[in-house]
Amino acid sequence: MKKWTTILTAGTLAFVLSACGQTAEPKEDPMTGEKEEVVVKSELTAGxxxxxxxxxxxxxxxLHSDMEIKQKIQMGEDTHDVDSTISMDMILEPLAMHQTVNTQLEGEEVAVEQFITEDGFFMKDPQLGSWMKFEDDMYEQITGQIAGAQESPVDFSMYQEYADDFTFEQTNDEYVLTxxxxxxxFTTLMNDMMKQNMPAGADESLLEESDMKVEKVDMKITLDKKTFFTKDFDMDxxxxxxxxxxxxxxTQNIKGTMTKINEIEEIKVPKEILESAVDMSDMMNQQ
Incomplete structure (x- = not known):
């Protein structure tokens, strides 16, 4: 069951919504119940x-993204809480990434920092504090997987039958899809979505061999009204x-924000990491 945590997180982040036919109503204030005044109302439909x-x-x-992931996994009488925060800078082509992942599991906190660039795949050992460099083909594998995903866009027709389940609102600056x-x-929708967005190294047979039922899914995505870029999302x-x-x-909640879109021009592995990182392929050859 532990393998499902990775699959669910990756799949949820790739969850794309498509609603058709309805124009956005002014957003309702959740505290007062009153609708916000929209000076320039867009007549675009959700689709x-x-x-x-x-x-x-x-x-x-x-782009830069910040995510907060809270998970509660109940198996019989055992309950495990897993809370994570992810801060990531990313350039798509050529692929470059710098991310820090902090995870709290049963009172213990683990921080993992990674660089993925053309210089290679580097990770900081969370216990020793030293840096490791993985085999050179790791960068090529990750790059290929992301490129493959970009060549296979999500099929929006998949979501047409869910159009009546959407709420579509707008403010002066944002569109909000709920x-x-x-x-x-929704079990079928989630299963289809996860099949399209299996993370690297995940066991695809888990989806075929498991029975999955969605008891609840609540999701809100906010888009910038001028650029149509995603600003943030919140999913329960x-x-x-x-x-x-x-x-x-x-039980899972994921919140994310996207900023600095098209503002990050370079991600470099610091010189001290390049010089001090232990080459994992050399270590494997010595064993």
């Missing part, structure tokens, strides 16, 4: 906005997984 957002995403070459759902059809999900007689109930 048209998502088409423009999809096109805008193809113009992105870099989805609230549960039941069998409850699902039950059963595999080989084991059952796990997973």
């Amino acid at each position: 048209e906005v998502m088409e423009k957002a999809n096109a805008a995403s193809e113009t992105q070459h870099s 989805l609230k759902g549960s039941g069998e059809k 999900m409850i699902m039950v997984l059963e595999q080989q007689g084991e059952q796990a109930k997973i």
Whole structure:
């Protein structure tokens, strides 16, 4: 069941919404129930906005993202809380990434820092504090996987039958898409979405061999009204997984913000890391 944590996180982050036919209503204040005043109201439908957002995403070459992931995994009488924060700078071509992941599991905190550039794949040992360089083909594998995903865009027709489940709102500066759902059809949607967005190294047979039921999915995506870039998202999900007689109930919340879009021009591995990193391929050859 532990392998599902990685799959669910990656799949959720790739969850793309598409609603058709309705124009955005002024956003409602959750505290007062009153709708915000929109001076210049857009007449674009949700489907048209998502088409423009999809096109805008193809113009992105870099961004910064901050994510907060809270998970509760219940297996029988055992409950495990896993909380993570991720801060990442990313350039898409050529691929370069610098990210820090902080994870809290049962009172213990683990911080992992990584650089992925043309210089290689470097990771800081969370216990020793020293840097490691992985085999050279790791960079090529990761680059190929991301390129492959970009060549296979999400099929928006997949979401047409869910159009009536969306709320579509707008403010002066933003579009807001909200989805609230549960039941069998959202189980099918989530399963199809995860199949398209399996993370590197994940065991695809887990999806085939497991019984998954979505009890709840609430998601909100905010788009910039001028650029159609995604600004932030917030997703709550409850699902039950059963595999080989084991059952796990997973409650998950993911919040993310995207900033500095197309503002990051370079990500370099610091000189001191290049000079001090232990080459893992050399270590393997010595064993």
